[in-house]
Amino acid sequence: MRWHKRLLAAGAVVAMALTATACAGGQVRGSQSPAASGAPTDATFVYVPNLEVVTEWDPASSYSNEIIAMHNIYETLTRYNPQTKKAEPLLATSWTSSDEGKKWTFTLRQGVTFHTGKPLDAKAAKAAIERTKKIGDGAAYIWDAVDKIEAKDDFTLEFKLKYPVPLDLVASSGYAAFIYDTTAVDGDSDDLKKWFNEGNDAGTGPYTVESWRKGEEVELTLKAYDQYWGGWDGPHYKKVSYRVTPEITTAWQLLQRGEVSFVPRLNPQLFAQAGSAENVQTSQTPSFQNLLLLFNTASGPLKDVRLRKAIQKAIDYDGLLAALQGSGVAASGFVPEGLLGHVPGRTPKQDLAGAEALLKEAGYGPGGKQLELELTYAQGDNDQQVLVTLLSSTLDKLNVKLSAKALQWNTQWDQGKAKDPEKRQDIFVMYWWPDYADAYSWFFNVFRSTPDDQISFNLSYLKDKKVDEAIDGLPELMATDPAAAEKAAAELQAKIIDEHAAVAVPYVVNYQRAYAKSVQGYVDNPAYPNVVFVYDLKPAA
Structure with a gap:
């Protein structure tokens, strides 16, 4: 996604x-x-x-x-x-x-x-x-x-x-x-x-498509490709089944009963239970994946940069991390630690007084007009639900009504890409990770505009010619002049996060897996x- x-x-x-x-x-x-x-x-x-x-x-x-x-x-x-x-x-x-x-x-x-x-x-x-x-x-x-x-x-x-x-x-x-x-x-x-x-494939990998039933619970089943170059000597899984289970508690019950092999994410309470379950094992791994709140810079009330900055300041970053209980770690900019372009010292903090002042300046907030915003996020994602619950509560105290919609990804994405700006959301919540082990993916895919204004993942709809030009210069800098690349990445993040307030980055995901013994x-x-x-x-x- x-x-x-x-x-x-x-x-x-x-x-x-x-x-x-x-x-x-x-x-x-x-x-x-x-x-x-x-x-x-x-x-x-x-x-x-x-x-x-x-x-x-x-x-x-x-x-x-x-x-x-x-x-x-x-x-x-x-x-x-x-x-x-x-x-x-x-x-x-x-x-x-x-x-x-x-x-x-x-x-x-x-x-x-x-x-x-x-x-x-x-x-x-x-x-x-x-x-x-x-x-x-x-x-x-x-x-x-x-x-x-x-x-x-x-x-x-x-x-x-x-x-x-x-x-x-x-x-x-x-x-x-x-x-x-x-x-x-x-x-x-x-x-x-x-x-x-x-549903056909033409790869070289160990598995090939056996069946694909879009919309069904067991959506996809793969089977072993007999002529795979790696061979099939020794113990191997000969089939792979992808069983769509929106509710995390249901996934946990299926794992406990031995009906499934792997659950990519549990909530903190269930993950703690999994750690002591007899027939389940767990693992934790730092990731390159972070959560983004993309603010609509092109239409709707958040076209006003003061309101975007107010929402940035209203987020309870520390409270969210505490609620996630280890499944997220503090972000610093939108390039995760360990990648060229990561900028330390950018960890955001909640500032309710600053948020209220910006809302008041724009004519909203306590004692002013009520600001109404629509947010979309992934259905079935417990961590995003925690974010929405905390943010809704905070914004309510600031006289901001947040209408949050949990949607299947395709529905959420289609709304975000709607040709009619009036049909788009004010805040788009999604995870992002790099396409390969390099930070360029965030800059190019999420924040660079296109000549024809085609919308893909640039769901803040940011359009800044100078930002685009700086993004285009990053690949060669990253390969030839790391110091200059670090400087350019830092300047770009300051422009996108601070000046344009196009995004808030609450945390980086800490992968917590549960799978069969x-x-x-x-x-x-x-x-x-x-x-x-x-x-x-x-x-x-």
Whole structure:
């Protein structure tokens, strides 16, 4: 949604972008020892999201909840490893960069086939990336630096760039970096898109689509792709089921009864119970995901910047963190800690006197007119509900009536993108995370305007030419001059948060997972939010 929708030290970015590098391909995944006696051979991994899974099936355009399934169906050239903070081999076994980071050469893994049965080679990988670039949807901007792609031979892919970027990281992106068979159907790209959106797939990943029933509880089921290059020796889950369960208490009951395998989020009380449950295990991992309150800068009462600043000040940031009981940590700007562009010392604090003064200046607040605002947020998200409850109570004391609507993501997003400004909300609540391990995603996707005013995720509707120009200069700075990039990111956040008051950032998510004791080998990867790489797990007896 991005549900409800990059961890490098500055020096690491430069090293990867400017230094010739090579990463050797390692052991083929799946070469584990034979299954232990009694381990299931046909086990199903049941994932319980709170919202519908699929909004877009085309791997070129996918940019939403379906990430949790897509990374089990499709693969990228590389995958980000949060332990090493580097990209590691996946469909590419090695790579080098030269010409000061403007030429990259990837060696592809041999023996890989698409789910269509056709072999993966350099021409096929080139075609997939070029189609994604041409369509230009979702996160396709990640390839903007690419000037030319050449298939030097069957398994060598060469990229020539217009300006330096860490292409091994770009190639590990959670979106728009998928390699897929562009010849899966006869016809043009539109025919292929239609075929994808009927629930078909053309990836190289360990699983392929078995069934997709939009709107049903068990929305999506995947099955093992028998010819997967990693092999199926040893214990593996042979099926993956996505069972949509909006109510968190229901998800918890299903987990306790052993009917599901993985719940991505519980509320603090249930998570505490899960920690001592006999048949459940838990994990906590810092994330790159934060919560954004995007204020409507273009229409409605919040077009007045004084009112936007008043709402920023009214939020009870500390009270919210206390209520979340560990599932969120304080934010400082909108770039999370650990990413180039993070600015310490920007943690917001509630200022009710300041909020009241700004409301009064604009003719609202206690003793003045009542300000009426509409807020939309994700249905079934307990943490967002806590935010709404606290904010409604606070604003009520300031003579501000908050009408909060809990909506399914597609409904919320459609309203936010409405062509008629009068139909849009005043405050749009959503999570955001990077497309790859870099901060550019927040700036480009959420706050850059478009020439045709097309609305995607820039749901504050901010339009500032100087902000746009500064955002456009970030990628090259991040690759070549970290100090200048840090300065530019800090200045941009000051302009967007302080001057325009386009956003408030209450917290960064701390992932708290609950899953069955029978699930072995689970590791959270914050570069792929809420994704479980099911092939890497082992089902216990």
